[in-house]
Amino acid sequence: MAVEHDPTKIWTTLLSNRAYLAGTLVLDHTLRKTGSRYQFKVMVPHDVAADLEFMRVLEAAHIPAILVDNLQPAPRDGKVNKGTWGKLAPWGLTEYERIVLLDSDQIILKNIDDLMTLPLPEGFVAASHACTCNPRKLAHFPKDWIPENCGFTATDKATGEPPVLTDDSPRTHHLLNSGVVVLRPSQKEYEALLDAMNTHPDVPSMTFVEQDLLAVVYRKKWKRLPYTYNALKPMRACHSDLWRDEDVKVLHYILNKPWQSRTYDAEDTVESTHKLWWDAYAEVEKEWIESPDEAKRGLWQSVVVPVVAQA
Structure with a gap:
């Protein structure tokens, strides 16, 4: 029986290259598996849409595509801070009342349809904190990213x-993770975001591009979601006192991606989470390779x- 979708609210992700295609198919599968009553649509930049095989995969998966501009900030001193700026596109999709922006390196473990009806004041977004522990001690991360x-x-x-935010809170407490963002599209806010992308003095030095920009534009205007809606996999170790497997709704595979290797340490607190992705991938694979549609296979x-990865 076909699910009746509310056409005014959608899930979306930005898919700008083939590398994240398997992740997107798994994300779609887990949204459906957890019983979502809202449609998943994929944002595809116009240049990527020229890859016809790529687009046929989305069509075979029954995932509608939304063509979006390939957003990049204006050059500064002849240089452009390239990155996933296209994730700002949902703010301009004003044909929808609400959009939940997801990353395609995630799996949905529990139904999250409540995000579609979450009370959200006009001009606000909802998101979880960024984890600023930097457990891998990555040198290019900001120096104040410490536990x-x-x-x-x-x-x-x-x-x-989440902690109460005040002007005296550490700078890092005001940072969100853009892996899950609940938003109300608005042409006014979209134009403000693009203006900030092109003019804000910090843009050239932003490490996490659109995520850092959202933290600036929505400072004091974001409703903080519990970590369970965007559980960053390293947190299973560095925030073991907070993390509870049974509570996680969205598992976010930041850093190395499960599909990059079938080999992982099943005894490792963090890497063992890759099994959940591969289990979901196996279900998607079975659906495709056993399809009666020769073109889909x-x-x-x-x-x-x-x-x-094949090994």
């Missing part, structure tokens, strides 16, 4: 309630398989 400054360190471990072999 003591992380918003999740200050989160109530019993209730999951062919697309799986020619487009999806090459971007997924």
